[in-house]
Amino acid sequence: MTHDHDLVLRPTPAQTEAALNPPPGRTGGDLVVETLAGLGATTVFGLPGQHSLGVFDALRRSSLRYVGLRAENNAGFAADAYGRITGEAAPLLLSTGPGALMALPALQEAAAASAPVLALGSQIPAAGLGGGRHGHLHELRDQQASFRDVVKSVHTARTASQIPSAIAAAWESALTAPHGPVWVEIPQDVLTAETVLPVVTAMDATPEDLAPRPELTALAAHLLSTAERPAIIAGGGVIRSDASGKLRALAEKLDAPVVTTFGGKGAFPWKHPLSLQSWLEDRHTTDFLEDADVLLVVGSGLGELSSNYHTFAPRGRVIQIEADAGKLEANHPALGIHADARLALQALLETARDRTDATAPDRVRTVLDKVADRLAAQDLDLERQVVAAVRAALPPRAPSFWDMTILAYWAWSAFDARHPNTMHSAQGAGGLGYAFPAALGAAVADPTTPVLAVSGDGGAMYSLAELATAKQYGLDVTWLIVDDGGYGILRAYMTDAYGEATGTDLARPDFVALAESFGVPAALTTPETLTADLSKALATPGPSVVVLPALLKMFEPTHL
Template structure:
């Protein structure tokens, strides 16, 4: 292996604990590592020089976590992050919170102070925390400390298996400085295997779900990110179940693309529209798959199902937390496949259920509901916002992956963005600012590693001017690594969504207005091409940017508004 390479002087370098770490990662299939070097982590970075792993040099640890997250979402692989002790580790936590909340598989290797200082409080030891692992507990699935070099391969292998087991998420492994630097007698790692644990649904829960579903005239489905993460087979099974039951389907923001928007049973992503919420409440059985039915998907906890509710999720802690349900802990794809087979075996057919919605076909009710959503938008002064979203969609190729920061455009995107053959990624899991550009940067590098070049490998990031300032330093990283990412910055001079909330609640906004740089000139100072355009020119600017190479920036100076929700409790016309 590369670890056996010789120094310029002809001597074989001494292998250390860092070598065991990077060798294990490579054996597990890792190709890319994100992060920033640090004093206690030097053993890791020295070992990288003898490894085929590519290191991506970020500028801020939080953005490195977002980049590893974006890489994992774009590729379906595990995102790998190297962190240094103390301040470096702590700076990453907000990024890890997003990955944890959204179920993104990541492996975090953090350095630690030397073994002699663990559990002590040595005066003057650089970067020391009382319990670094405890700091990561709220934002990672599991946390491990390795106390001897021979334990490094097993710890990383176990952590990898945990990261890819549903519910997927980041797993934290910390290795003390002296363990990373110490000479090892363990031979080079040649193979490693990390198999995810299986979570099939229990047979009696499948049977009970089928009994509820086949006896109900009106079934509706809310599809979440768990369906999407289960892959194309899960999406096909969802379509089978929906068609057998003639069930309208709405996708959560995380579930975007789980169900095709052009399907006659599709309610798109309008989970925040009361008209759609009313339809879900009217169902005799509401089937929620791969979603916690959390704040956004439940229309800010206003959803009150009048019928029975079946909730399927790989994370047992979300089951029955917001409503009484038949809770099924399972991978969404496995449950949907079993439901489709069981419904067919039970004799359920589409023809039996054509007029199940109060004597009307489900497709007619869906079409009417979608028309009412559009009519409500038509009645509001939202021409600028709707044009911007339509023009972005028109410019973006059907297969392009997009990454959205916490900005008004993303709030629109949660509901109205049809990802088509691409992927829609946003920070709605934890809702932290600064996600969009570094995640897109990581995603672009991941697609390049998959062999996608030109416009086929380009991604789009969308952010506001407030969130852009969280990640502006990563323009240097994108330039250094020649990432094919286009960054659309919607510059409205402040924290736009918070301005909207405060003006709506209090009649005025406080502390939302921001001085900011000239984003075009700032991007150009990094050597990144940029242009500033009006709302009317966004489509053309994006189309030009997508044809270019490397990173680029498009700035649109405009102030966007949110739509007004329809009235709570408005009864659906059925």
């Protein structure tokens, strides 16, 4: 039997001639950009630094589009969003030491959200590696160690000939389920030295499918088909694997209610009769899920936010489909199926028997009515008005990116994402400053639709420099800044816990005037005019800012 990997691809005469006569003046940096292009990359993000100039010089000889941001963590957030929107590995070009370390918060978010980012950093000259004694600018004793706990895999090229293979291995790792960030580093002298190696041609770094074990899906299908009260929790893995259609088909086949996690927003239609929506911080939802005799968890590790702060205690049989082996059965005993969500759902669709339950929509409606009654009993008209205004202004397929701010906490539960892969937040790792640079990356990925970023004034201060990036590249991003004079959610947490807050009130600029100083149009809005002002900004090409002064509150917690 002949297998694909047994085949040897013999070069054509033209390929042999090109390999024997490479163009002059190329460096290790050229090998980097040639490899990225050969793997299918079209766009790279990053910032130049002294040690990485060999790569940036090579960019001008390549077909790759470079998008430069003003700080490395923001470049990482932009690459993260590009990877989420396209499903492709997003190259992120960094320098050594401080420049590299600045990207760590973004790579942590990419790891938590399974976003494929290929971070490529420079290093001090190869002769000085490993010692920490040479006094090179930017030198770290062990730069890889700073990344190893954050990324999926670490790769090094110490010579020019190792560059294509190291990058290809990293590319495959980033796109192997679960997707995630990877780290490649190459010494400065390797990047700048001339090379006589042939031009890198198209490369195949297609990852292997992570297929489920058939005996496990057979058992899972039987349990679901014979369950009295099945339910489904759909997480971000459904989005990452583009499995929303299969999730809906399985839910309808089983008449099983579905709740989406905050990372899985949009994985199941919000208004579907079987949709429990995303009210995971509501005890009514938690009680319903605990009462399921068979609970299918797809693409979620049931972490803190997905388990109502670890108060969720399922009483029935749990089936967990998860591509990240570290999350499999990490929080609850389960029939663990280590697999890509799309492949596992397909196997269940093919194996499960039809199950009819005419009561399921009524039981779903009962839960949602209880949630609505609880909210109605609280003084939350302003908050619900603002969420509704944003939804009304945002086109159905336009992506939105949310910082860690009170309005985002509301959106996790209350916002109808309308379509898969359109709502993204920093809830994976929980860092500030994500929304606006991520939205810029999404606008680069798909310039055919406007993009919305939502920040509080505290989170916005992390990203103000990127107004220059938005203007420079003419990116179609509208930035909604909810100005409450500080870190609003932390102010609320501290006041509840200690009676008063410390360090949460902030001086801030006139955001409208500041945006206009970058040449970015801006408007001051009110809750009553928010829909109109946002709609106008989103309909106008190029970047814009809308500032909403408002003191928003969270709904009362029901996980205690």
